[in-house]
Amino acid sequence: MSVLSLTGGLAMDLGTANTLIYRKGDGIVVNEPSMVALETESRRVLAVGQEAKNYLGRTPKGLEVVRPLRSGIISNFVVAQEMIKHFLVQAGAKRCFFRPKIMVGVPMGVTQLEKRAIVEAAKEAGGKSIHLVDELLAAAIGLGIKTTEPVARLVLDLGGGTSEGVIISLGTIVVIESCRVAGDESTLAIARYLRRKYNLVVGENMAERIKMTIGSAIPLEETQSFQCRGKEVHTGIPKMVNLTSEDIREALVDITAEFVNLIKLLLSQTPPELAIDLSRDGLNLTGGGSLLKGLDKRLSQEIGLPVHVPENPLLSVALGLGEVLENMSYFKSVFVN
């Protein structure tokens, strides 16, 4: 890590599920789950990030794993601030010669209280000036979209806590819609389905693993299977079930329908001139939820527009924030404070 790069600043994608930090000149240097393991009584922080996630579902007595952001908003201020400070320090915020500039992506509906909590935590972590950036504009920039052009683009960010869709034109957001049905909810839908259909109880980590391994939004060319271990609902006896991709597609049917509704709602509010642009360019998906197998095809069938997914949709916001950090004077319209 160069001293020069550290004086330039850090940019943070503070997500419900994952937090990423981009360091000027170096790229993404932190990519960890937004989780904190605490000692229940003293509230002392024991682990943050991946180390905390490893405790999920297997926490010994007296220890709990907390996700301080839920549905894209801060649900536990004290723990959220601890986590923000921890990640910024991990990215080197305190090791630089000059105090760094820190940029944080925030969702559209962020409250004054949340903004203040983020700014305070970033200052305590060593930040000199703290800049809040609209995370959907950052996502679009990270997708390589020329946001300032007079051409409308549709970006759909399927995150952990929220799904947000925007139509962008001339550097601003023209239409925005969001819903609380996103990655967390799809993981829970799988857990509920297994309980109902197989009397099987599984933890959140297992349900998420099933989703990532065999989850799909359309029938796969070859049915895939997953040996799922959990316990029997009433007896608690360990139990194993051989699940198929068909099972998980059924479990996720309602979730996929919510995504289709969200897009239809966005399109219904789009001025006709902009709709013409969208019919050419289609939808740009980002966020971890867009990794669900076949989701792009399914959405394209339902909406009748082309759907694009980037190579790594988990990185779009952080890469976009990084680009803003590298060229702050060019991207003036993305700042919200």
Ligand SMILES: Nc1ncnc2c1ncn2[C@@H]1O[C@H](COP(=O)(O)OP(=O)(O)OP(=O)(O)O)[C@@H](O)[C@H]1O
């Ligand atoms: N291969 C995959 N298939 C389906 N879902 C996936 C896959 N990989 C990751 N996800 C889901 O993506 C979600 C995390 O995405 P992301 O990191 O974009 O969210 P976030 O930015 O932390 O959340 P938010 O933007 O809502 O605050 C998780 O719910 C995770 O289960």
Ligand SMILES: [Mg+2]
């Ligand atoms: Mg996100």
